Amino acid sequence: MCGIVGYVGNKEAAVFLLEGLSKLEYRGYDSAGIAVYDGSEIRVEKSVGRLAALKDKIGSNMPKGSLGIGHTRWATHGRPSDSNAHPHADCSGDFVVVHNGIIENYLNLKEELIEKGHAFRSETDTEVVAHLLEEVYHGDFEAAVRDVLRRIDGSYSLVFLSKKHPDRLICTKQDNPLVIGLGEGENFIASDIPAIIQRTRRTFIMNDGEVAVVTKDSVTITNRRGEPVQKKVFEVNWNAEAAEKGGYEHFMLKEIHEQPKAVRDTMSQRIAKDGSAIVIDELKWDAAFLNSFNKIYIVACGTAYHAGMVGKYYIEKLARVLVEVDVASEFRYRDPIVDENTLLIVVSQSGETSDTLAALKESKRLGAKTLAITNVVGSSIAREADQVLYTWAGPEIAVASTKAYTTQLILFFMLALYMAEIKKTVSPERVKELIKLLKQIPAQVSETLSDVDPIKTFARQYGFNEDVFYIGRSLDYDVALEGSLKLKEVSYIHAEAYAAGELKHGTLALIVEGVPVIALATQKSVYEKTLSNIKEVKARDAVVIGIAAEGDEELEKYVDHVIKVPETDELLIPILTVVPLQLLAYYAAITRGCDVDKPRNLAKSVTVE
Numbered sequence: 001m002c003g004i005v006g007y008v009g010n011k012e013a014a015v016f017l018l019e020g021l022s023k024l025e026y027r028g029y030d031s032a033g034i035a036v037y038d039g040s041e042i043r044v045e046k047s048v049g050r051l052a053a054l055k056d057k058i059g060s061n062m063p064k065g066s067l068g069i070g071h072t073r074w075a076t077h078g079r080p081s082d083s084n085a086h087p088h089a090d091c092s093g094d095f096v097v098v099h100n101g102i103i104e105n106y107l108n109l110k111e112e113l114i115e116k117g118h119a120f121r122s123e124t125d126t127e128v129v130a131h132l133l134e135e136v137y138h139g140d141f142e143a144a145v146r147d148v149l150r151r152i153d154g155s156y157s158l159v160f161l162s163k164k165h166p167d168r169l170i171c172t173k174q175d176n177p178l179v180i181g182l183g184e185g186e187n188f189i190a191s192d193i194p195a196i197i198q199r200t201r202r203t204f205i206m207n208d209g210e211v212a213v214v215t216k217d218s219v220t221i222t223n224r225r226g227e228p229v230q231k232k233v234f235e236v237n238w239n240a241e242a243a244e245k246g247g248y249e250h251f252m253l254k255e256i257h258e259q260p261k262a263v264r265d266t267m268s269q270r271i272a273k274d275g276s277a278i279v280i281d282e283l284k285w286d287a288a289f290l291n292s293f294n295k296i297y298i299v300a301c302g303t304a305y306h307a308g309m310v311g312k313y314y315i316e317k318l319a320r321v322l323v324e325v326d327v328a329s330e331f332r333y334r335d336p337i338v339d340e341n342t343l344l345i346v347v348s349q350s351g352e353t354s355d356t357l358a359a360l361k362e363s364k365r366l367g368a369k370t371l372a373i374t375n376v377v378g379s380s381i382a383r384e385a386d387q388v389l390y391t392w393a394g395p396e397i398a399v400a401s402t403k404a405y406t407t408q409l410i411l412f413f414m415l416a417l418y419m420a421e422i423k424k425t426v427s428p429e430r431v432k433e434l435i436k437l438l439k440q441i442p443a444q445v446s447e448t449l450s451d452v453d454p455i456k457t458f459a460r461q462y463g464f465n466e467d468v469f470y471i472g473r474s475l476d477y478d479v480a481l482e483g484s485l486k487l488k489e490v491s492y493i494h495a496e497a498y499a500a501g502e503l504k505h506g507t508l509a510l511i512v513e514g515v516p517v518i519a520l521a522t523q524k525s526v527y528e529k530t531l532s533n534i535k536e537v538k539a540r541d542a543v544v545i546g547i548a549a550e551g552d553e554e555l556e557k558y559v560d561h562v563i564k565v566p567e568t569d570e571l572l573i574p575i576l577t578v579v580p581l582q583l584l585a586y587y588a589a590i591t592r593g594c595d596v597d598k599p600r601n602l603a604k605s606v607t608v609e
């Protein structure tokens with residue numbers, strides 16, 4: 001997520017802009033910039049790297065003026081660089097814009113604008129908005145902004161500055177946060193409350209489609225149809241730390257709840273408009289490429305490794321290509337069979353995990369083609385791999401990975417389906433059916449988040465047990481592994497995940513009265529077998545919490561509690577099943593008074609082997 005600030009008032013804009021951006025640093029970013037109107041020109045200062053680099057660049061020569069906008073960039077399109085940093089201007093320098101989100105149709109718009117003679121300075125989707133505004137502007141600033149909004153698709157929060165209208169800023173949002181801070185003789189705009197909380201606690205929270213014209217003494221808001229909107233003032237009573245978490249108690253909980261948007265953003269640009277196919281412009285693979293290798297390795301660590309296990313299932317099931325999955329710290333030392341006929345897929349939220357990076361470099365040395373799935377544009381792994389597919393989950397701050405996992409599953413599913421389309425291993429009808437179900441996933445993830453009370457109860461009831469087991473078969477087993485890792489790393493409970501059919505080969509000896517067992521039973525193809533494993537543990541007086549699909553009326557006869565997730569194809573249901581397991585781990589950690597966002601012994605990115 002990028003950070004946005006704007007100022008219009010009677011003081012020096014640059015002072016607030018830099019102060020506000022510093023309050024947004026926690027979100028993670030790779031470059032920063034500000035633009036200030038000094039009475040004749042708009043001065044733009046921007047720099048790759050931290051905010052300190054921008055301040056060094058500005059030095060004592062602070063931009064003068066009381067109208068300005070600023071931005072910290074979390075790159076999605078275009079690597080981190082000075083030129084890709086925001087704010088972005090049009091050809092004339094009359095208009096400047098900052099943006100958070102993704103303009104899905106920017107490539108088509110960019111081609112149109114280049115044909116009309118516009119010269120672009122960056123690789124970003126955002127710069128298209130500045131040139132589009134220049135193209136459609138005929139004297140009425142707000143009307144031109146509305147015209148731009150009619151032309152762009154995607155998710156965005158946008159703030160526009162024009163030297164032709166030096167008494168105002170215009171801002172708007174769609175699927176991304178934007179707030180207006182109400183001051184005395186000055187007003188503030190920000191993507192997040194922490195940026196303005198030192199200046200004012202009186203705010204307007206913008207809603208999708210609303211357009212605000214902000215001067216130093218007025219805020220005029222209208223809706224998509226141009227009708228006036230009367231806003232209630234929202235008094236912010238959070239302290240600064242709480243504000244960084246958007247009102248959630250921890251980043252982990254915030255990021256669990258960000259999953260519907262993260263999942264939507266990750267899939268949104270990669271589905272054909274008519275829903276008939278997956279389109280992955282970043283790859284442009286063809287049958288020749290797919291037939292050029294005889295093995296795929298998926299290599300990763302921790303949660304990313306668990307996502308890779310699901311990815312293996314997807315690719316083998318849909319594209320019928322043999323896949324081997326390994327943890328990065330093992331892969332490199334087992335003298336793997338890697339050559340120019342190998343495709344290596346590495347998965348890494350941070351893009352900096354040393355074990356994974358080392359496996360990638362070794363495989364490249366042995367001749368493999370390489371693809372990285374990562375959440376950080378310009379990360380070491382992104383730069384090292386031949387090709388990159390980005391999850392668009394936004395910054396993940398909590399050590400425990402949650403939204404990265406679900407967006408990795410989405411990406412693996414789309415990659416597998418994309419490969420299946422090329423290899424024609426799945427019928428066009430089935431492709432359409434799966435895409436239709438895929439598009440329902442963001443709303444279904446929201447549904448799994450809508451009632452957390454039963455999970456809070458289980459966490460309180462069983463949160464002081466020292467041993468918990470997770471069992472499942474097929475994809476349920478893969479998700480069980482992720483669920484047990486979540487519980488271990490944030491609550492310090494010793495949790496183990498087992499293939500349900502494997503219990504009787506030894507581990508069943510540990511199942512005694514009162515031991516909690518989380519049994520995942522969403523995979524219809526192995527449901528009866530899973531049920532018999534559940535009966536095995538119940539016969540030893542375990543306490544069983546079952547995870548089932550909505551329509552399952554059978555499971556509750558055999559378990560102590562049931563958590564239901566919405567019905568969908570058994571290939572897609574893991575993206576839903578993991579959510580209650582993430583919440584269970586979170587609330588168990590709360591019950592035990594653990595440091596949820598920074599668990600003992602752990603780091604967010606393990607950059608040592």
Ligand code: AGP
Pocket residue numbers: 301302303304347348349350351352353356399400401402489603604605606
């Ligand atoms: C997951 O919750 C853990 N924080 C950890 O296992 C993590 O997934 C692993 O270190 C890999 O990190 P990466 O995705 O950034 O490479």
